[in-house]
Amino acid sequence: MGQLLSHPLTEKTIIYNDYSTTGNHHHHKAAEHNGSSATEDKPRFSNCIGSMQGYRLTQEDAHMAVTGADSLDVSFYDPFLGKVERYQISVFGVFDGHGDNNCSNYLAGTLYEHPHSNTHSSNGQKYSEHDGLIYFIKSAFESHNYTSSDRPDGNKKQFKTIEGLICQVIKDSFKECDAVFHRHFANEASGSTAIVALIINGSMLYVANTGDSRCILSKKKKGIKTMSYDHKPQHIGELIRINDDGGTVSLGRVGGVLALSRAFGDFQFKRNVKYPNASSIAITSKRKFVPAEEAQVTVEPDVIPHLIDTSQDEFLVLACDGIWDVYSNKALVRFIKYHLALGLKLDGIITKLLDHGISCADSNTGVGFDNFTLIVVALQLPGETLDEWYARMKFRLEREKGLL
Numbered sequence: 045m046g047q048l049l050s051h052p053l054t055e056k057t058i059i060y061n062d063y064s065t066t067g068n069h070h071h072h073k074a075a076e077h078n079g080s081s082a083t084e085d086k087p088r089f090s091n092c093i094g095s096m097q098g099y100r101l102t103q104e105d106a107h108m109a110v111t112g113a114d115s116l117d118v119s120f121y122d123p124f125l126g127k128v129e130r131y132q133i134s135v136f137g138v139f140d141g142h143g144d145n146n147c148s149n150y151l152a153g154t155l156y157e158h159p160h161s162n163t164h165s166s167n168g169q170k171y172s173e174h175d176g177l178i179y180f181i182k183s184a185f186e187s188h189n190y191t192s193s194d195r196p197d198g199n200k201k202q203f204k205t206i207e208g209l210i211c212q213v214i215k216d217s218f219k220e221c222d223a224v225f226h227r228h229f230a231n232e233a234s235g236s237t238a239i240v241a242l243i244i245n246g247s248m249l250y251v252a253n254t255g256d257s258r259c260i261l262s263k264k265k266k267g268i269k270t271m272s273y274d275h276k277p278q279h280i281g282e283l284i285r286i287n288d289d290g291g292t293v294s295l296g297r298v299g300g301v302l303a304l305s306r307a308f309g310d311f312q313f314k315r316n317v318k319y320p321n322a323s324s325i326a327i328t329s330k331r332k333f334v335p336a337e338e339a340q341v342t343v344e345p346d347v348i349p350h351l352i353d354t355s356q357d358e359f360l361v362l363a364c365d366g367i368w369d370v371y372s373n374k375a376l377v378r379f380i381k382y383h384l385a386l387g388l389k390l391d392g393i394i395t396k397l398l399d400h401g402i403s404c405a406d407s408n409t410g411v412g413f414d415n416f417t418l419i420v421v422a423l424q425l426p427g428e429t430l431d432e433w434y435a436r437m438k439f440r441l442e443r444e445k446g447l448l
Contacts, residue, residue, distance in 0.1 A: 056398050059093040060391040062430045063112055086132050087246030088112030090430040094394035095417040098366070098402055104141035105364050105417035106152035106236075110134060110178060111243075118185045123192040124206050131185065135178060136419050137240040140257050140364035142302075147236035147309040150225055151177045177221050177240070184217035207248075211347040214242065214252050219336050222308050222343040226319045235302075235309035238345070239272055239362050246426065249352050249360075252345040254306045256365045261350065262358040262377045265444055270373065271348050271360075275306040282306075289316055291340035298341055306342050313341035352423060358437060360421040366414030370401045380420065385441040389434065390420050 089111050097103040110116065111134035118131040141148030149155040153176035171179040190212065191197040193204045203209040218238070237255025244250070251259045253272035261269040275282060277293040282305040286293055291313065294300040298313055318333040337344045361376060371379065379400075383393040398416055405412030424433045 054096065054098075054399070054402055056395060057093075057095045058391050058394060059109075060389075061091050061093075061109060061111075063088050063090055064429060064431070086112055086115045087134060087243065087426070088115075089134055089136075089243060089421050089424060090390075090433070091136065091419055091421045092390035092394050093417075093419045094391075094398055096398045096402065096415070098416055099405060099413045100415050102145065103415055104145040104148055104236075105366075105415045106139045106141065106145065106148035106154060107417055107419060108135060108137040108139075108152045108176075108178065108240075109419060111136070116178070116182050116185075118182055120185050121188070122206060123190065123195050123197070123203075123209070126195065131244050132246070133181070133185070134243040134246075135181065135240065136360070136362055136421055137177065137238060138257050138362045138364055138417050138419060139236045139238050139308075140255065140366070140415070140417070141234070141236040142307075143233040143235055143309070145234075146229060146232065147225065147234040150229075151221070151236055151238055151308060153178055173224050177217070177238070180217040180221040180224075181214070181242070184213045184220065188213045188216065207349045210244075210250060211349060214240075214250060214347050215344055218252065218254060218308075218343050218345050222336065223319050225309060226311055226314075229309060230311050230319070232309070233312065235307045235341075237304060237307055237364070239364075240345075241271075241360055241362055241421065243352070247352050249350040250347055251350070252347045254308065254343055254345040256304045256368075257363065258365070258368050258373075259360060259362045260373045260377065261360055262381070264356045264358065264440070267356070268373050268377050269350070271350065273346060274365075275304055275346075277303070277305040279305070285338060285342070286340045289334060289338060289340045302341060305340075306344065308343050310341045314339045354423060354425050357423045359423055361418060362421070363418035364415065366412075366416045367401065367418050369411045369414060370404045371397075381437075381441055384434070384437050385445065387434075387438060390422070394418065394420065 091109050093107050095105055116133040118133055120129050120131045122129045139148035139151045156174040171182055173179055189200055190209050191200040191202055193202045237257045239257035239259050240252045241259055242250045251271040256274040259271040261271050263269060277298045278296050283293055286298055291298055297303050298305060316334045317336050317339050379397060380393055401416055422433050
């Protein structure tokens, strides 16, 4: 995931989305504010994104934050209700690229800059494949072909719960996105992890994870809910799949090369997957093809659903593995809460967090030498401003510490 430099590149990019002022989105170097208006009828979740190239020669991470006025407006057929529902979906994602930044930028929708991005029509946003994963999420929700177990419909796959069905829809979006990326980068050694949080109608959270980036949910008092699990080649379930597809694991890496077992791209480890756009030679060969889910390195995510309880749930953290190499789940939440209790804003907290992370760089272990990217998402009450969320968090933390 890049080469080492002789000195740290500590310049940070901080994007602070508090949605309290009107104006256009801007990406700022250092800790500057970014205001944006949001329509009142769409749930919005204030957030702060921080990234640092660190000791790597290139920045291969990318990120995505779509909420408020830019939320996905989706027409979703709910087979349990037997009707079409309107979903407003906020989407947050961190993508940790390796090989180069093509895959991570594609997922974030920044590989191709073009007029389709964030363009609205009367039927919602106009997205194209160039917009990356967000296009495939919207497409999967609007065109799924599943039904419920109490409403059998021909040969359609049946689900017992709406949560299970939506988890499958999200998995489908990942697989379709990877297949289209293959169309353009089949012979490239580009890949990326993905940790993506979807908040539907402001109340239902789904976290999809492919690779070793991670998401955690901070809860009241000292509670922490793990919303994803790292996909490492040495884990028994991953190891069995790799071996079954003819792969090997050595030194904790697939083929002695890749230190994670699920990813977008990395098509050299997906030779037995039959992609729609594969060459005629590959399609007509006698090779035994496997579903995308069974490849040595699969794109299929694990998806964890969670019903948001704003009386308990405080904020989400999504981050690449460079952050988690330095901070444990508990240490990171304690760091954020400590500074919230002091009255610091998210942009200041993330600046400190990145500075502390790079200061922990250890050439003996390699810790702290990766790119750093994270997103902190405030789980606000309906209609609550970010300032009101800050005040509520500060009051709660002071009371928990016995200061009130």
